[in-house]
Amino acid sequence: MTGYHLAQLNVGTVRAPIDSPELAGFMAGIEPVNAIADAAPGFVWRLQDGDGPGATALRPRGPDFMVNMSVWESLEALRDFVYRNGPHLDFMRRRREWFHRMAEQHLVLWWVPAGHIPSLDEALSRLDLLEREGPSPEAFTFREPYAAPGEEVGGSGVIEVAGAAQSR
Amino acid sequence: MTEISVIAVLDDPVRRRLYDYVTAQAHGVSRSEAAQAVGVQRTLAAFHLDRLAEAGLVEVTFRRPAGRSGPGAGRPAKLYRRSAAEHQVSVPPRDYRSAAELLAEVVDVTGAEPELQRSARSRGAAAGRAARRQAPHVPDADLVVGALSAQGYQPYQEEAEVRLRNCPFHVLASKYPPLICGMNLALLEGLLEGAAVNSLEARLDPRPEQCCVALRDCRNSKNNDD
Numbered sequence: 001m002t003g004y005h006l007a008q009l010n011v012g013t014v015r016a017p018i019d020s021p022e023l024a025g026f027m028a029g030i031e032p033v034n035a036i037a038d039a040a041p042g043f044v045w046r047l048q049d050g051d052g053p054g055a056t057a058l059r060p061r062g063p064d065f066m067v068n069m070s071v072w073e074s075l076e077a078l079r080d081f082v083y084r085n086g087p088h089l090d091f092m093r094r095r096r097e098w099f100h101r102m103a104e105q106h107l108v109l110w111w112v113p114a115g116h117i118p119s120l121d122e123a124l125s126r127l128d129l130l131e132r133e134g135p136s137p138e139a140f141t142f143r144e145p146y147a148a149p150g151e152e153v154g155g156s157g158v159i160e161v162a163g164a165a166q167s168r
Numbered sequence: 169m170t171e172i173s174v175i176a177v178l179d180d181p182v183r184r185r186l187y188d189y190v191t192a193q194a195h196g197v198s199r200s201e202a203a204q205a206v207g208v209q210r211t212l213a214a215f216h217l218d219r220l221a222e223a224g225l226v227e228v229t230f231r232r233p234a235g236r237s238g239p240g241a242g243r244p245a246k247l248y249r250r251s252a253a254e255h256q257v258s259v260p261p262r263d264y265r266s267a268a269e270l271l272a273e274v275v276d277v278t279g280a281e282p283e284l285q286r287s288a289r290s291r292g293a294a295a296g297r298a299a300r301r302q303a304p305h306v307p308d309a310d311l312v313v314g315a316l317s318a319q320g321y322q323p324y325q326e327e328a329e330v331r332l333r334n335c336p337f338h339v340l341a342s343k344y345p346p347l348i349c350g351m352n353l354a355l356l357e358g359l360l361e362g363a364a365v366n367s368l369e370a371r372l373d374p375r376p377e378q379c380c381v382a383l384r385d386c387r388n389s390k391n392n393d394d
Binding site (some may be wrong): 035083084085086087089092093094095096099100122 | 277278279280281284285345346349350353371372373374375376380
């Protein structure tokens with residue numbers, strides 16, 4: 001265990017208003033999937049706005065722009081939840097029914113000191129950094145992950161990924 | 169060993185049967201168990217199992233007999249289980265994997281997953297219809313297990329589910345999980361539909377080193393949530 005936790009931000013633009021029939025499956029799935037996340041090994045924290053399910057009421061970049069943000073004890077813990085949990089994988093399988101494919105980056109990962117709860121502004125600036133400069137230890141993706149500070153893996157800091165990789 | 173000599177190791181009927189048996193099991197298989205399953209002498213089974221292990225087609229682990237340790241506990245038993253390594257030989261040379269990876273990337277980049285799932289569903293349905301035509305009176309579960317085995321899934325029964333020991337799309341699925349697992353689910357949903365199998369339903373339930381899809385007996389569980 002290191003003194004760092006992994007923070008994650010996902011963004012997406014919805015294909016229809018959240019109260020429309022097109023988004024009904026998505027909206028209905030948020031609470032059950034979040035409950036699984038909350039109970040998952042290595043889960044630390046997730047963003048909630050108190051108004052809608054999850055963080056659906058927060059629209060930092062326009063009415064269609066939704067965010068999802070959480071902190072995990074390790075990259076492996078997050079990866080297990082994202083790709084190896086049935087209900088979450090099923091949710092991801094259907095994402096194109098609900099979200100536009102974004103030309104820009106839609107996921108960013110970065111390390112935070114354990115105990116630090118990142119703000120949405122901080123998260124969005126990491127996303128912008130990834131978009132501007134590509135993956136780095138400050139802002140990366142599942143496909144090109146970096147080890148936590150002080151946890152050197154190889155020369156470049158890039159972890160060998162044998163398993164899943166996040167789609168861009 | 170070159171790929172072709174690895175494959176050539178399987179060119180012996182007894183060895184091939186041992187390989188099929190070992191790779192279909194979830195547990196490490198002892199020499200005695202394998203010998204009994206295939207109907208040969210233990211020493212012959214041991215000989216062939218070790219050839220398979222040398223070629224990397226199966227992996228070897230050791231287990232001490234339960235409750236015994238230290239000097240005098242006896243030799244640990246040699247157990248054989250499926251290897252994660254993949255071997256491909258194509259004559260003449262073909263490279264479908266690179267093509268598949270490129271196509272997957274493009275589906276991912278363009279967000280064409282709904283179209284991929286639709287195509288997969290019709291392809292699965294065609295396979296299901298063909299299987300049903302060939303065996304019109306076979307019970308549902310047997311028909312499905314036969315059709316899935318023919319496509320390399322290595323199905324096995326676990327309580328009220330048919331689980332799939334092997335992911336036929338392993339490399340792609342580990343690179344593009346939602347895309348390939350979604351495609352696979354659609355293929356299998358289509359197969360059940362085409363074969364007119366109403367007693368089973370396909371759902372995503374990934375487990376390490378297995379296929380991400382399981383087929384659940386849905387005759388008595390229509391009202392269950394899960």
